[in-house]
Amino acid sequence: MSWAGKILRVNLTAGTVKSEPLNMKWAKEYIGSRGLATKYYVEEVDAKVDPLSTANKIIWATGPLTGTMASTGGRYTVVTKGPLTGAIACSNSGGYWGAELKMAGWDMIIFEGASAKPVYLTINDDVAELRDASALWGHSVWETEETLKKLHQDPLVRVSSIGLAGENKVLFAAVVNDLHRAAGRSGVGAVMGSKNLKAIAVRGTKGVGNIADPKAFMKVTAEKKKILHDNAVTGQGLPTYGTQVLMNVINEIGALPTRNHRDVAFEGAKDISAEAMATPRATDGKKHLVTNQACFGCTIACGRISKLDQGHFTVQNKPQYWGASGGLEYEAAWALGAANGVNDLEALQYANLLCNEQGMDPISFGATIGAVMELYDLGILKQEQLGIDAKFGSAQALAYFAEITAKGEGFGKEIGQGSKRLTAKYGKPELSMSVKGQEFPAYDSRGIQGMGLTYATSNRGACHLRSYTVASEVLGIPVKTDPLASEGKPELVKAFQDATAAFDSSGLCIFTTFAWGLADLAPQLAAACGNEFTLEKVGEIGERIWNMERDFNNRAGFTSKDDTLPKRLLTEPAKTGPAKGLVSKLPEMLPKYYEIRGWTADGQLKPETRSRLGL
Amino acid sequence: MRAAVRRALFIDSRESHPVMQKSLHINPDKCTGCLQCEMACSYENYAVFAPAKSRIKVFDFHTTGRKVPYTCTQCDEAWCLHACPVEAITLDKATGAKVVNESTCVGCKVCTISCPFGTINYVQETGKVQKCDLCGGDPACATACPTGAITYIDANWTGLTKMQAWADKLGNQPAA
Numbered sequence: 001m002s003w004a005g006k007i008l009r010v011n012l013t014a015g016t017v018k019s020e021p022l023n024m025k026w027a028k029e030y031i032g033s034r035g036l037a038t039k040y041y042v043e044e045v046d047a048k049v050d051p052l053s054t055a056n057k058i059i060w061a062t063g064p065l066t067g068t069m070a071s072t073g074g075r076y077t078v079v080t081k082g083p084l085t086g087a088i089a090c091s092n093s094g095g096y097w098g099a100e101l102k103m104a105g106w107d108m109i110i111f112e113g114a115s116a117k118p119v120y121l122t123i124n125d126d127v128a129e130l131r132d133a134s135a136l137w138g139h140s141v142w143e144t145e146e147t148l149k150k151l152h153q154d155p156l157v158r159v160s161s162i163g164l165a166g167e168n169k170v171l172f173a174a175v176v177n178d179l180h181r182a183a184g185r186s187g188v189g190a191v192m193g194s195k196n197l198k199a200i201a202v203r204g205t206k207g208v209g210n211i212a213d214p215k216a217f218m219k220v221t222a223e224k225k226k227i228l229h230d231n232a233v234t235g236q237g238l239p240t241y242g243t244q245v246l247m248n249v250i251n252e253i254g255a256l257p258t259r260n261h262r263d264v265a266f267e268g269a270k271d272i273s274a275e276a277m278a279t280p281r282a283t284d285g286k287k288h289l290v291t292n293q294a295c296f297g298c299t300i301a302c303g304r305i306s307k308l309d310q311g312h313f314t315v316q317n318k319p320q321y322w323g324a325s326g327g328l329e330y331e332a333a334w335a336l337g338a339a340n341g342v343n344d345l346e347a348l349q350y351a352n353l354l355c356n357e358q359g360m361d362p363i364s365f366g367a368t369i370g371a372v373m374e375l376y377d378l379g380i381l382k383q384e385q386l387g388i389d390a391k392f393g394s395a396q397a398l399a400y401f402a403e404i405t406a407k408g409e410g411f412g413k414e415i416g417q418g419s420k421r422l423t424a425k426y427g428k429p430e431l432s433m434s435v436k437g438q439e440f441p442a443y444d445s446r447g448i449q450g451m452g453l454t455y456a457t458s459n460r461g462a463c464h465l466r467s468y469t470v471a472s473e474v475l476g477i478p479v480k481t482d483p484l485a486s487e488g489k490p491e492l493v494k495a496f497q498d499a500t501a502a503f504d505s506s507g508l509c510i511f512t513t514f515a516w517g518l519a520d521l522a523p524q525l526a527a528a529c530g531n532e533f534t535l536e537k538v539g540e541i542g543e544r545i546w547n548m549e550r551d552f553n554n555r556a557g558f559t560s561k562d563d564t565l566p567k568r569l570l571t572e573p574a575k576t577g578p579a580k581g582l583v584s585k586l587p588e589m590l591p592k593y594y595e596i597r598g599w600t601a602d603g604q605l606k607p608e609t610r611s612r613l614g615l
Numbered sequence: 616m617r618a619a620v621r622r623a624l625f626i627d628s629r630e631s632h633p634v635m636q637k638s639l640h641i642n643p644d645k646c647t648g649c650l651q652c653e654m655a656c657s658y659e660n661y662a663v664f665a666p667a668k669s670r671i672k673v674f675d676f677h678t679t680g681r682k683v684p685y686t687c688t689q690c691d692e693a694w695c696l697h698a699c700p701v702e703a704i705t706l707d708k709a710t711g712a713k714v715v716n717e718s719t720c721v722g723c724k725v726c727t728i729s730c731p732f733g734t735i736n737y738v739q740e741t742g743k744v745q746k747c748d749l750c751g752g753d754p755a756c757a758t759a760c761p762t763g764a765i766t767y768i769d770a771n772w773t774g775l776t777k778m779q780a781w782a783d784k785l786g787n788q789p790a791a
Binding site for chain 2: 067068069071096103156179203204205206207208209214218225229239290291292293294295296297298299301305307323324325
């Protein structure tokens with residue numbers, strides 16, 4: 001087993017909370033978390049639904065390995081249709097909340113409809129109920145967590161909530177748990193806000209006690225933890241430097257998108273790198289980085305916990321930002337920094353804290369600021385309109401925009417629409433560095449060719465967490481491929497996409513895949529859930545999930561025309577570095593990718609693909 | 616009583632159990648907050664992964680970034696043992712652990728009041744108290760800890776690593 005076997009269905013319109021058995025047939029076909037929640041979602045919701053309407057649903061889901069001693073078994077996902085993209089949205093988070101839900105005895109929570117007034121859901125093992133949240137509305141994620149812990153007289157209650165960004169339906173609003181872990185992308189927080197749902201407070205004391213073969217499970221998970229421990233990336237690089245270990249590496253290979261992708265290397269990269277975080281500051285002699293932190297069950301512990309310089313202009317007289325808190329991770333450091341040409345580490349962490357505090361995706365927020373700064377540079381946006389001098393590199397502008405965006409004040413309201421809508425409004429849609437409306441993460445697809453195909457075909461819009469071919473093209477995991485070549489990339493991207501879907505669905509963290517393959521995942525699933533989870537079956541499930549998501553997007557109206565990149569990446573060659581003179585070779589890769597996927601030239605699933613995968 | 620305990624540990628136990636007494640040694644600097652220890656504890660005692668049932672707790676002080684695992688230190692003159700009116704808490708001579716005998720415990724909770732450290736607690740589901748018993752000499756938390764924040768070492772030399780670090784600093788560096 002290892003699934004709790006129960007889901008909670010909450011109708012926000014009617015104010016009802018009901019328990020129902022988990023569909024075990026689907027559980028075996030889609031594992032859990034991302035796969036299983038998406039199966040429920042696509043079966044229950046019309047693909048054409050308006051993401052912010054009451055007809056949309058939103059699901060919080062754990063996997064069968066969530067809440068177990070398998071390393072990194074603390075993940076959960078939030079599945080819905082994303083308002084930023086109009087595509088399937090599936091945002092994954094760590095921290096402790098997911099394991100708490102599982103230990104309360106629930107695999108997932110499905111929210112339907114919308115509440116007339118702000119509410120929150122409280123779960124204490126079997127007992128779940130909706131409660132009035134009018135006193136929480138208008139407050140940040142941090143205040144919400146603190147208030148709920150006091151209200152419930154329980155410091156161990158875990159909270160997943162939205163801040164002002166979600167309430168104000170910022171299209172890249174995140175759902176945040178445990179103060180600084182986030183289901184960050186595609187605007188899942190705005191869907192939560194649209195339903196007047198402020199928070200889910202969970203206390204789970206029952207635990208997970210239905211492992212299929214406990215003896216085998218303890219043995220295999222211990223063996224797999226040792227692999228993580230002995231691996232250079234998961235055993236040393238990530239715990240010591242965090243994901244920020246990449247800043248200098250990606251900059252050196254000329255794939256660090258800079259100033260809205262005008263450049264592929266950032267002269268200030270070293271100032272915002274992992275090494276900078278670990279070096280005492282000139283101002284107060286203290287290091288930015290305080291310690292690393294694990295999520296629930298994680299034996300890697302890549303998380304960064306930092307403290308700001310109290311004298312920095314962003315936090316003077318603001319003691320609420322002086323304590324240790326989450327960040328900077330690589331993606332946030334890139335989006336808030338290199339993407340805007342800002343090399344002020346303290347300002348980046350300040351903006352990052354505001355993203356955590358008010359529930360915003362720092363990638364889409366930062367990248368949207370990059371577009372704003374380019375429009376300003378071109379003279380299309382003016383200082384009077386923005387409220388500040390927004391030249392590339394301005395830490396003041398970054399901090400100011402972070403303050404006004406979640407609150408929806410002034411120009412912040414337009415930033416909160418994301419770069420696609422904002423640039424279109426000002427007549428320059430080509431300046432939105434996004435796919436399907438979602439902004440790129442921190443890898444330039446001219447310097448890492450596989451990432452171009454990854455972005456173009458990602459089911460939730462531009463994203464690195466759908467097939468992290470950087471592992472192969474830059475780090476040589478599992479095999480080294482040439483980042484500048486397009487040959488073999490369609491096969492590589494497909495393999496990464498399918499494997500990642502299986503890892504996400506199990507409840508584990510995909511960072512394990514720096515050391516593990518599906519052959520390491522399958523025996524852990526088999527020991528926990530049953531011997532039918534062979535390597536072959538787990539791989540097939542990954543492919544099934546990918547195609548299910550794709551099929552939903554096709555029904556939502558996406559076609560092969562949407563599997564593309566901004567003109568800049570296809571026509572403006574990289575100016576410097578190893579990729580100098582290169583553009584993305586997406587047009588060479590895409591037809592081959594469709595072919596090996598078993599899709600038509602228009603990117604639709606062929607009937608034989610559908611039947612092969614049981615869709 | 617003190618003399619009796621000493622005798623039990625140094626003479627009786629040494630004669631009948633030729634093992635040195637060990638202690639759980641906690642180094643918060645190394646703790647990442649992963650809670651593998653809490654899961655290992657609940658699994659060992661209740662065959663379930665449930666931090667809520669764990670006898671070791673990790674406290675996450677988020678404003679400082681410090682994570683501190685905390686459990687019973689197995690006091691020699693254990694308040695809980697002395698306070699128990701039915702003598703349900705006894706010394707495991709082999710390990711030095713103070714162990715709750717569930718069939719004797721009446722759930723009066725006097726031990727939870729007497730313990731200055733809060734490491735013995737009532738369990739509603741069983742109507743008894745629970746505390747760390749060192750898993751009979753092979754503590755699951757120490758085995759599960761991935762970073763060495765929790766180790767199980769010679770009770771007489773829990774300060775050895777710290778002493779060595781200072782000795783290195785004071786006497787083994789070029790400047791010393």
